[in-house]
Amino acid sequence: MMLRLSFAVLALALAHAAGAQNAAIEVQWAPERPLPGTLVRITARATDSESAPTLEGTVAGQPLHFAASGEAFVAYAGVPADAPGSVTLALIVRDDGGVADSLSLSIPVHVEPAPVARSGERLRVAPRFSKPPDSALAARIARESAMAMDVARRAHETPRLWEAPFVRPRDSRITSRFGTGRVFNGALRSRHFGVDFAGAAGAPVRAANRGVVALVADFHLAGTAIYLDHGGGLVTGYFHLSKASVAVGDTVSRGDIIGRVGATGRVTGPHLHWIARYGTVTVDPLSVVEATTQK
Numbered sequence: 001m002m003l004r005l006s007f008a009v010l011a012l013a014l015a016h017a018a019g020a021q022n023a024a025i026e027v028q029w030a031p032e033r034p035l036p037g038t039l040v041r042i043t044a045r046a047t048d049s050e051s052a053p054t055l056e057g058t059v060a061g062q063p064l065h066f067a068a069s070g071e072a073f074v075a076y077a078g079v080p081a082d083a084p085g086s087v088t089l090a091l092i093v094r095d096d097g098g099v100a101d102s103l104s105l106s107i108p109v110h111v112e113p114a115p116v117a118r119s120g121e122r123l124r125v126a127p128r129f130s131k132p133p134d135s136a137l138a139a140r141i142a143r144e145s146a147m148a149m150d151v152a153r154r155a156h157e158t159p160r161l162w163e164a165p166f167v168r169p170r171d172s173r174i175t176s177r178f179g180t181g182r183v184f185n186g187a188l189r190s191r192h193f194g195v196d197f198a199g200a201a202g203a204p205v206r207a208a209n210r211g212v213v214a215l216v217a218d219f220h221l222a223g224t225a226i227y228l229d230h231g232g233g234l235v236t237g238y239f240h241l242s243k244a245s246v247a248v249g250d251t252v253s254r255g256d257i258i259g260r261v262g263a264t265g266r267v268t269g270p271h272l273h274w275i276a277r278y279g280t281v282t283v284d285p286l287s288v289v290e291a292t293t294q295k
């Protein structure tokens, strides 16, 4: 299913300090009113074609990485899954003379009522996964989560390694979407912060885009997992694998087979759980496909 994208346009006249010239920049973003947990594409253009501004900024505390795209500058930002009614886009625009201006825009977020767990999301897993973890296991889960978040933070330091749009890691049926409430063995435990793809054990799992293998791990919840650092703040993760075919430091191309579908970690059966992050902000990976496919 394609998400409909539209653009919000703001023409902003930036008044410089007295005596300096006025610069103007036009900022657009898509989707216009993103859902929580969405990657947003931000496009900025100088309205005066003679000027060559440089841009930096943040959304939800994560730095933006603007890259020239024709006449415009494009960056991506993650709207957190628990975002309130809006997120702030803070920009610093420097003109060719180095004179800086800052501006702050509010991106409206389409907050919906908390999703109700449907019968299809009532899952049965082995009791060792449904009981509250003891302190040793809780420490392990926290340590593994910290390792994954470290990968996510470091992706801001990696130059953008991709040009083509992100693609799905499998072309099979999606069995669970992002954000659904999950009921494990009768108890509502969490929301689903990834996308599940159907697959028999051993079926191929492909890299969603060019990147470097940042982590290959055997995690309690994620099982055998691969994290790819695509640079420019973007990370994707591939969970519950039966096999990882890559090693940390490998560069992979979009569509390369990086592993095989499995049933490791907290699962009800073989499938691929796919995640995406912009920095430490977890987003719907299908929104990454959508945002990077837009022209």
Ligand SMILES: [Zn+2]
Pocket (backbone or CB within 6 Å): 176, 192, 194, 195, 196, 272, 273, 274
């Ligand atoms: Zn999943």
